[in-house]
Amino acid sequence: MEFTRRDTLALGLGAAALAVLPISAYATTEAATLAFTGGADVAEGGVDLTAPEIAENGNTVPVSVAAPGAVAIMILATGNPDPNVVTFNFGALSASTAASTRIRLAGTQDVVAIAKMADGSFTKASKQVKVTIGGCGG
């Protein structure tokens, strides 16, 4: 098969689109992480993220986070149109740096929790949640 100039162009465009798409979805999560950490290194572990393995209804998925010694914990839903979910800032009278809430998930995806420690370091944990019915309208 011979490639005409037009075919080559089309192929190139298709390949470029394929390459860019996953990156752009990833980049918003990256941007949200960057906004929270300010570019600091994020270590693994040190955060307890509890979420169901399978959530039947993406409209209310119970999640809880706990990170001993944290001053703030951010939750990100990497597969949502907007990955930002919630940020807990713990005050002086907070007994345990843990909190629970209910979130919306658009589909099966990884939920990420990033904790900011008192010494300024960051740690994270992630968990995959399978969602049967998405929770972002449509």
Added chain:
Amino acid sequence: MASGVKPRVKVPKTAAAGSAVTLKTLISHKMESGRRKDKQGNVIPRSIIHRFTCEFNGAMVLDVAMEPAISTNPYFEFEATVPEAGDFKFTWYDDDGSVYDTSKSIKIA
């Protein structure tokens, strides 16, 4: 002000001084994400509660920044230290500028 907003909180009536108590809060709010469409295909504008705070006698316990990915009727559960008798003050900040608040007092047993 969005209609039918009713905050509900669960705080123990008494606690030992310096101990930790679990607080549960729920507020009825539709938390419109700004991504849904109505039958005509028009986007329903975003209308959420974007911030929640809990204070005890003026000292911050928890300050939560919320995005549209928080479910309808936002629910939070967390723990607070109770150094002395006093009042917990819970405040929710709506996108439309409304502020909903409620408070509960706790005694030292």
